[in-house]
Amino acid sequence: MSATILQTEALSIGYTGRQGASRVIAANLHLRLHAGEVVCLLGPNGVGKSTLLRTLVRMQPPLAGRVWLDGADLCTLPPRELARRLSVVLTERIEVGQLSAYALVALGRHPHTDWTGRLSPRDEEVVRWALEAVDAVSLAHRQVHELSDGERQRIMVARALAQEPLLMVLDEPTAFLDLPRRVEMMRLLRRLARETNRALLLSTHDLDLALRSADALWLLAPGGVLHSGAPEDLVLGGAFEATFASDGIAFDRRHGSFQVHPPAQRRANLVGDGLIALWTARALERAGYTVGADHTAPALLVTISDDAGRPCWELGVPGGSSRKVGSLHALTALLRTGHMVVADPAADPKLDRMEERGSQ
């Protein structure tokens, strides 16, 4: 196993209130971070992820125990020495005014420059290397306030990288980013950890992405219990499900993702196959139905058929009326408004399709 960069020893985190009374969020944590490793810190809202991160980067003191960073006690490192070993990317949006991305990354050299802040050739080399490492060379000339959220985040990572730390701590680096940008960011962070042999610790709400890309997860469960291990270990061991257990959401171990749907009370039978059937089932689940092929006494019958080369859905209530619709939107709208019960069998399915177009 590669070198240990961060290690906690019986660490207790939390807040000290007035009159010395302390509120412990998690106690007796023994954590390890290794070089070249990406660790994601996960947990439900309000469980104390930020407190843990803040303690590990010395923004707040531990209640008890120790944090060792590269063999040195975190609490006694001089600020400048700490800044050379540890850098952060925060969630707060920075307003720097008229500063180029290059100059922003150069600010990361702060703990390495003399009192004038002058960059040596070596400093400039590191700045350029950091920009290259995050694929942001083309952004170097741009003003920071002109950058998109994704570009800005890359620049902030480059700034943290320019500090040349052993450990980078990123607080929700994928927040505010759309899905492709989130995937890119995670891929970038993984690559950085591997290529530069640094340790990366990041908190995220992106469970799916964390499961797929982290080398290890720290799963902070309510009550201050921290499970750590490979994502797969945590899934198999059930820690994942236990941590995020909640009403209306269930962890599907088979797919490694959460299924979100309201509790289903009604049953629907679906006739059809292929991709259309899959997505029809999802629409029905969203509308509150348990979908099957041969439920006994279903509340709803849905048949997928073909209407002159386009899909259409025939909805029927057993022993009642039936109706055709031309889109799933129209289908769920029908179910939602309850018109199904009193549906007019003579309704023209084309009309529904027209309405659907018109509303788009």
Place this chain on the structure above:
Amino acid sequence: MANAVPVSNESAWPRLGLRPLALLAMAGAALGAFLLSLVFGSVRIPPDQVLTILVGGEPLRATWVTIINDFRLPKALTATLAGAALGVSGLQMQTLFRNPLADPFVLGVSSGASLGVALVVLSVGAANTALLAVAGLLGNLSLVVAACLGAGAVLILVLVLAQRVQSSVTLLILGLMIGYLTSAVVSLLLSFSIAKRIQAYIAWSFGSFGGVTWSQMRVLAPVVLGGLLLAFILTKALNALLLGETYARSMGLDIRRSRIGIVTSSAVLAGTVTAFCGPIAFLGIAIPHLCRALLRSADHRVLLPACALLGATAALLADLVAQAPGTSVVLPLNAITALIGAPVVVWIILRRGAGRGAFGV
């Protein structure tokens, strides 16, 4: 650490650019304004004669020597120092509080200085003396000390509050409230004072660079230069603070020490200028914005000297206009700085498109 630093394409990279040419041009402008302020006044003295006097030669008229040496030179020097001090002080406050509306005056520092001066003028000063005619070094010192104490006390109070509140808007409101409080005390002092002292105080509040004599310059110049030096030493801290205090701390900056340094420098600069020249509004807030718009930079290593140079130029020009050359009228300096300066700043900032997120405006 294994940093494989690849050889990169040199020409493709932006230069951090300390803009030596732009700064040189600004220095030239400041020098030009300085010479202009020596040439123009109630009596016009030809530029070549001014130069002759400056190098110690014999001008065409002997009275010109007195005019230049005893009146215009100290006044121009005062304007230079005051303008530089206010520009730099405003820049420091805007960065420290991360608020484009901040300047030493908005936060009540000027009111603090005014209160200090008011206490000296309205209650201590001799009945028949105009302000600053409290001649002699001791008088100067007591005034400077009073203004600095007033300004420093308010700034420290604001900073203590700054530790408690998170939002800079809240802090700004608190600063304004402190300003109102001190103004109220000044009003009370005024209402219990006699007409002559009130007149002296009001004349002081109009602002003027003309009241500083050579002996007073011996206090003003070293204090302002000291404040500026401290500000220059703190440029690296100011740059780190661009990213906010959390990031600055994560980069190894000692926030407490930097903050104390910045506040000290700013309070000394603003307090001293206010003591000698009165509460000169506008320059402190306008000059930093003007520099950012002109230089399109937020790097304090460029902004700080630029604010000093441009501040000096603006102060010299404003004083020139306030003298209304060719007449014996002297307009209130405060009115001139804002009356001419505000439209100019608005025009430049709009035209250069300071842009979205560009630290205000």
